[in-house]
Amino acid sequence: MTLITDVRLRRILDSRGNPTVEADVVTESGGFGRAAAPSGASTGEYEAIERPPGEAIAAAREHAVPRLVGEAYAGNQREVDAILRAADGTNDFSKIGANSAVAISMAAAKAGADVLGAPLFQHLGGTFRGENFPIPLGNVVGGGEHAADATDIQEFLAAPVGAPNVEDAVFANAAVHAAVSDLLAERGVPSGKGDEGAWAPSIDDETAFEIVDEAVSLVEDEVGFEIRFGLDVAAAEMYDADSETYEYESAGISRDTDEQIDYIADLVDEYDLVYVEDPLDENDYDAFAELTDVVDSAALICGDDLFVTNTDRLAEGIDVGAANSILIKPNQIGTLTDAFDAIELATANGYESIVSHRSGETEDATIAHLAVATDVPFIKTGAVGGERTAKLNELIRIADDAT
Numbered sequence: 001m002t003l004i005t006d007v008r009l010r011r012i013l014d015s016r017g018n019p020t021v022e023a024d025v026v027t028e029s030g031g032f033g034r035a036a037a038p039s040g041a042s043t044g045e046y047e048a049i050e051r052p053p054g055e056a057i058a059a060a061r062e063h064a065v066p067r068l069v070g071e072a073y074a075g076n077q078r079e080v081d082a083i084l085r086a087a088d089g090t091n092d093f094s095k096i097g098a099n100s101a102v103a104i105s106m107a108a109a110k111a112g113a114d115v116l117g118a119p120l121f122q123h124l125g126g127t128f129r130g131e132n133f134p135i136p137l138g139n140v141v142g143g144g145e146h147a148a149d150a151t152d153i154q155e156f157l158a159a160p161v162g163a164p165n166v167e168d169a170v171f172a173n174a175a176v177h178a179a180v181s182d183l184l185a186e187r188g189v190p191s192g193k194g195d196e197g198a199w200a201p202s203i204d205d206e207t208a209f210e211i212v213d214e215a216v217s218l219v220e221d222e223v224g225f226e227i228r229f230g231l232d233v234a235a236a237e238m239y240d241a242d243s244e245t246y247e248y249e250s251a252g253i254s255r256d257t258d259e260q261i262d263y264i265a266d267l268v269d270e271y272d273l274v275y276v277e278d279p280l281d282e283n284d285y286d287a288f289a290e291l292t293d294v295v296d297s298a299a300l301i302c303g304d305d306l307f308v309t310n311t312d313r314l315a316e317g318i319d320v321g322a323a324n325s326i327l328i329k330p331n332q333i334g335t336l337t338d339a340f341d342a343i344e345l346a347t348a349n350g351y352e353s354i355v356s357h358r359s360g361e362t363e364d365a366t367i368a369h370l371a372v373a374t375d376v377p378f379i380k381t382g383a384v385g386g387e388r389t390a391k392l393n394e395l396i397r398i399a400d401d402a403t
Ligand SMILES: C=C(OP(=O)(O)O)C(=O)O
Pocket: 039, 040, 041, 042, 043, 044, 232, 234, 304, 356, 357, 358, 359, 360
């Protein structure tokens, strides 16, 4: 029933107005799945390769589609993904493009679920996946590679850890986003938005901490449950390998590695941060390990550019204690199978996994299902904006059993 009979690929628009790859997968019994590849701006050095969409589509049509049509079963995700890897023949999907690979991989999963008549999260996670839902990390202020002339730290993320349910958590993050806007207005600071819908004012990080801290407290009082916040420092983007320093340009501050470790540890302490992603350069496992040791269980220290959803890099990190959690972005590695393997390796070694969007997104909501299927504690997928609410609203529907 799930034998793949057609794979169609096309270019569609992403949220930045750039082209990206969309895939349709059709099965023998009429099952249908459609998915689109997201795209990063602050990409890790070791990510799978995203090719220009036109080239990725042409290469996938030539090398992957003939191996899938009439040959592979959409219900067998590992088989589909193994065929994608074999058709590509490289370690990093540089032939068919990780954008083509991930779109086909996710579309096949949806087609498989469609044939079964099951929601995608259930097809991926199984009947006994558990009762937990991920807490959304909502990007409320940001800069870095996602907005010019804004904060050095890429993302300030609201984390409604005490929310009684998904719906309240999603609305709490939107309320923090709105409160930030009010506080900026009170200070007379104008602001546009960055690529992920977060406010991107021309302020330094210290001011952003004050504002986000206050916004979180205000909303916490309103809703009556605990809201904390976290960061994606995206430190690889501010690291200067020649001087071996982290350059905070808007504040005019330069920190060496020891100072960076102390700075982040102090921030965790001062603001009771629940989550810190990429606090150090993507090549510095030792510095990551030092910070993780200092912070201990006070916060999740998460590797995004460090691990790039790659089990080899994660295994290296586990060996030295480089973090206590991993960010999972399917397009960083190319297939859902690879993403699942990374989550399994993380779980087996006491690491938490956080499923994540990219700064360039589409209406595709696959990651909401992936996060629920794998029982991860957090999903990072913005706070507002259509391509972000596509995932947040899907989470609400999943919790309401209405997908
Ligand atoms: C979502 C992120 O941004 P990008 O997609 O630009 O890598 C991130 O760095 O976690």
